[in-house]
Amino acid sequence: MLAVIAGTGALPAEVAAHAPGRPLICAMAGAEPDMVDPEITFRFEQLGSFLERLKAAEVTEICLAGAVRRPHIDPSAIDAATMPLVPVLQAALAAGDDGALRAIIGIFEQAGFAVRAAHEVAPGLxxxxxxxxxxxxxxxxxxxxxxxxxxxxxxxxxxxxxxxxxxxxxxxxxxxxxxxxxxxxxxxxxxxxxxxxxxxxxxxxxxxxxxxxxxxxxxxxxxxxxxxxxxxxxxxxxxxxxxxxxxxxxxxxxxxxxxxxx
Amino acid sequence: MLAVIAGTGALPAEVAAHAPGRPLICAMAGAEPDMVDPEITFRFEQLGSFLERLKAAEVTEICLAGAVRRPHIDPSAIDAATMPLVPVLQAALAAGDDGALRAIIGIFEQAGFAVRAAHEVAPGLxxxxxxxxxxxxxxxxxxxxxxxxxxxxxxxxxxxxxxxxxxxxxxxxxxxxxxxxxxxxxxxxxxxxxxxxxxxxxxxxxxxxxxxxxxxxxxxxxxxxxxxxxxxxxxxxxxxxxxxxxxxxxxxxxxxxxxxxx
Structure with missing residues (x-):
């Protein structure tokens, strides 16, 4: 199953419309999409739990689509499942846009998900x-x-x-x-x-x-x-x-x- | 003696003010300077005669300063002294800005003048x-x-x-x-x-x-x-x-x- 982590703009809705099957639409708190309704909203500080939840929902592929702002981290909100990811997340947030994105993609892949681009999931774009x-x-x-x-x-x-x-x-x-x-x-x-x-x-x-x-x-x-x-x-x-x-x-x-x- | 071929803008006047001695201010018809008064105005079609006139005035150095538009050539206005230059002038006008400028500089140098940049003539710029x-x-x-x-x-x-x-x-x-x-x-x-x-x-x-x-x-x-x-x-x-x-x-x-x- 495919999960779309949806940011702002028209792209997430187009991905959802063009992708085969019905993807699971997710969003990060503070960067909610404006053109699709997410079924799951997660806090960046609880990314670890979110990934476990995706696995429980039998998600195997993740697509990042749309614009997402850099989150501000509340250290007191970091949960146990996310704690091991903190060094990578810190490095990601300190990097440039490209570097931050590569680091986040790395976390998803490390957790066993295949990360797909919008145009791979929906070649009609x-x-x-x-x-x-x-x-x-x-x-x-x-x-x-x-x-x-x-x-x-x-x-x-x-x-x-x-x-x-x-x-x-x-x-x-x-x-x-x-x-x-x-x-x-x-x-x-x-x-x-x-x-x-x-x-x-x-x-x-x-x-x-x-x-x-x-x-x-x-x-x-x-x-x-x-x-x-x-x-x-x-x-x-x-x-x-x-x-x-x-x-x-x-x-x-x-x-x-x-x-x-x- | 130095001749300044003056285009538009503030640079020709600053060159004239900063250059040692009193340079001869010249201008091309159709591209007259707006901030200095030229003593000699020449037509591009009569460049050859203009160069002879500079020599007669004991000019040895030429400085191009200020902005000059590409001239439109009236073939019937080309004089005898300019005729030998026509192939080079045609190539110059067909080239890009840098190429055109290099070709014009080449003509001056070929005629025995030293071509100096504004900041060489007036290092105080x-x-x-x-x-x-x-x-x-x-x-x-x-x-x-x-x-x-x-x-x-x-x-x-x-x-x-x-x-x-x-x-x-x-x-x-x-x-x-x-x-x-x-x-x-x-x-x-x-x-x-x-x-x-x-x-x-x-x-x-x-x-x-x-x-x-x-x-x-x-x-x-x-x-x-x-x-x-x-x-x-x-x-x-x-x-x-x-x-x-x-x-x-x-x-x-x-x-x-x-x-x-x-």
Missing amino acids: LMAAGVPTKVQPGELDKADAERGADIVAAMSAADIGQSCAVRKQQAIAVENLFGTDWMLVSLQQRPDGQGGLLFKAPKPAQDRRADLPTIGVETVEAAAKAGLSGIVLEAGGVIVLDQDAVIAACDRLGLFLWLREA | LMAAGVPTKVQPGELDKADAERGADIVAAMSAADIGQSCAVRKQQAIAVENLFGTDWMLVSLQQRPDGQGGLLFKAPKPAQDRRADLPTIGVETVEAAAKAGLSGIVLEAGGVIVLDQDAVIAACDRLGLFLWLREA
Whole structure:
């Protein structure tokens, strides 16, 4: 049986909808999901007991989906089953985002669970390579997409961000800590009118058992408001939520969507 | 004798003020400077005659300073002295910014002139390493500056931009085609309150005979409005215009300015 540890955002509900069978939806106290109802809510300080409860429920696979904030630990709330995990948990919370995630995944695996990424549990979250929209990218867009891939590769190597906007092979927006949506809102104030594309790809080093980057209808709308003429995603590397609505939004707003082979 | 080919912005006037002797100020038609008065204005189509005129005036050194737009060429206006240069000029205009500049510099050198960068002609445009402001950077700022240097190095390698803003070692802004000031204005909408620093450095591959990146009082004011607490420049790599006013603005707004050894 599959347990989904659900954070905020639309991804947990999409995973639950696309996964075979009916997964057990769980949530961490303080980081409850906003779009699914968890059957089990656990405290981070009682992670050990939670894992025992999953085993009793015959869970064998765990999927982490959605955004989760770092918990603040109340040492007095740590229970006996969690005590042996404390050194690993402390190290996890002191690490960067990637390191923290790897440590948590390590705890689940150590306890005998298989940890699966959202797109492994629900492969339908990834779209096939190609262009599913009415508008197709042109030759200039192909050059801009290639430039975008180079820029994001350089950004990923320096751990800056995972998306950029490119026009005439020049970076007109570069994602920072605040994410893709913030970048697109900033770009509404662009001094060069319109044109160009959004490029998004996963970090090469990203642990693929955790969430891939994600876009949805609001990304399409933000890209259109920023004056961009299309969206290019690394095929197999970016989750597309609510895919029919995304394609419809692109067609309505005159954007192309291109799932591009890396 | 030195000739300054002056574009727009404050740099040509500062070069003229700091250079020894009284340089001959020249300008290209269509790209006239806004802060100095040129004695000679030449058409790009008559570059050959212009170079002959400089020689007649006993000019031996040329400094390109300030911003110049790419000219549109009127083939019927090309004069006899410029005709032999046409193949090189055509290639220059078809190249990227760096390539175009190198080609133009090559023409001047071929004609026997020594091409000097603004900071070579007027070394006072660069500030000495150190912290000339009342506020000094702290330990966290030092870590952020190091991260900023890494980010700009990665950005430069991919030809994205030459500055970024860093807070807690994360990129909260990354310069794009629209430049440092645009980045700082965007950052006014930051969701994380305030803090962090602006880091700016030249591209390693930048042809040092052309302009280094530049800051001035408006950069300090924009950084303060963006909630940043300091500015870090690669020492010897960034021109500071109106230096006393820049330090005074930092002191007034509570920012540190750190000329950091690379």
